[in-house]
Every structure is written in structure tokens, then in C-alpha cells.
Amino acid sequence: RRGHISPEVLFFHAYTGMMGSLLSMMGYGRLENIEQTREQFLKVMQPGGVLLCPNHTTGVDPFLLQPQCPRLIRWLMLTSYRFKAAEFIWEHADPICLDDGASNRTQIRAVIDSLNDGKMVGFFPEGSLQREHRELQPFRPGVAVIARRSGAPILPAWIEGTPLKRGMIWHFLCPSRSRVIFGKPFTPAPEWSDDQIREELRLRMLELSQRGA
Numbered sequence: 001r002r003g004h005i006s007p008e009v010l011f012f013h014a015y016t017g018m019m020g021s022l023l024s025m026m027g028y029g030r031l032e033n034i035e036q037t038r039e040q041f042l043k044v045m046q047p048g049g050v051l052l053c054p055n056h057t058t059g060v061d062p063f064l065l066q067p068q069c070p071r072l073i074r075w076l077m078l079t080s081y082r083f084k085a086a087e088f089i090w091e092h093a094d095p096i097c098l099d100d101g102a103s104n105r106t107q108i109r110a111v112i113d114s115l116n117d118g119k120m121v122g123f124f125p126e127g128s129l130q131r132e133h134r135e136l137q138p139f140r141p142g143v144a145v146i147a148r149r150s151g152a153p154i155l156p157a158w159i160e161g162t163p164l165k166r167g168m169i170w171h172f173l174c175p176s177r178s179r180v181i182f183g184k185p186f187t188p189a190p191e192w193s194d195d196q197i198r199e200e201l202r203l204r205m206l207e208l209s210q211r212g213a
Helices: 007-025 038-045 061-068 084-093 104-116 142-150 168-173 194-212
Strands: 050-054 073-078 096-098 120-122 154-160 179-182
Touching: 050 061, 050 104, 050 142, 050 194, 061 073, 061 154, 061 179, 073 104, 096 104, 104 120, 104 142, 142 194, 154 194
Parallel strands: 050 120, 050 154, 073 096, 073 120
Antiparallel strands: 154 179
16 A cells, blocks of 8 residues: 555664664764655655665665665575575565576566566666775666666665775774765666666766765
8 A cells, every 4th residue: 555564664674774773873874865855755765666776885785775765675685695594684674585696687587577566676786896996886787777678767876985895894893974865766768778878877876976075
């Protein structure tokens, strides 16, 4: 129902909210939205597929994004990282689990199916972490294919201020002043090529990075 939030989503919001509070105590903070108007933001929060595309800085990124979003964000996840000890979390987080070595085609199909099912899916277009610097890396082809085939609006976001560390554990332990900025959602025109879709998303994300500077 419109406006209805399931107990599973409420539980996961409580969990990520707790993680967000913990991260704030450790020095993370300033999670804000400086580009969206309330009307635009509520529009993409209504039922229907939405492709959330942030830059990928650390393993903390999903925990910074989820508390700011009233909808559950589904993320791609390798089955090998679905540790049994945290199964109660995975049941509510509902990640899109893929086997190790899954082809790009399988990953793309899984994301499109979830978007067509009306879910919000988090997808890092760079495909890997910014380990050495905080410059936006080239985008993988998949993000344009997903947007074109699903027809879902793209919601760009920018994350900054996270710790520049190679070890994943330090992403959670090092204090920082992190910030999340959401942009305006857009739907690629049917006649746009894959290159045009990637370029438009890239330009919008870089604009967010300048607004946050």
C-alpha cells in the first residue's frame, strides 16, 4: 500500500540507523541533501524501481546512504560474503546475492529484475573502490545497460570525506567527517546511447562533488 512500510524495512532502518549513529560518534556525519527539492525527493521515494548511483569510496558507503532513505536499498553482494553469523541482517537487508565469478550479464539481469519488481537498487557505476584517491573512476558499461533496459529513473549521489584507507576494517574504525549529497533524479531519453547515459550520469555526479567542495 502507498505509505505502508513493512516490519522488515522498519527493522533494517533501525539497524542502519544504529550503525549511522555509531559512525557519527566515531566522527562520521553531515549526511545531507543539498540538491533535491522535497517534491523531487518524495517522487523517487514512491513505489517503483529507482537506480541509486553513488561513487564508491569505502565499505561504509551503504551504511551512510541507507539511514537517509525511507526506502530499503538493495545492494549487489557476493554469496561468499553472506556470513551465517549475520544471517538475520541479510534476511531484512534483502541483498541481491550473486555467486563468485558471476558473469556481467548475470549481474545486470539480477539488477533489472529487481528494478522491474519496483525496488530501489544501489549500484556503484565505477565497479570498484576508490582506494588510492578520491577521483571518479571510469564507469563500467553495465550502468547504462541497466538504465536503458529497465527504464527506471537514476538517482545520482556523492559521498565524500570517508577515510582513504586500503584495509576494509579501517573504513569503519578511522574517524572522518563524511557527507552524502543526493542529486536530482533523471530518466534517460529512449534515443540516448549507452555512452550518453554514462556521460550524463558522470557529469551530474561531478557537479555534486563541486557543490560539496
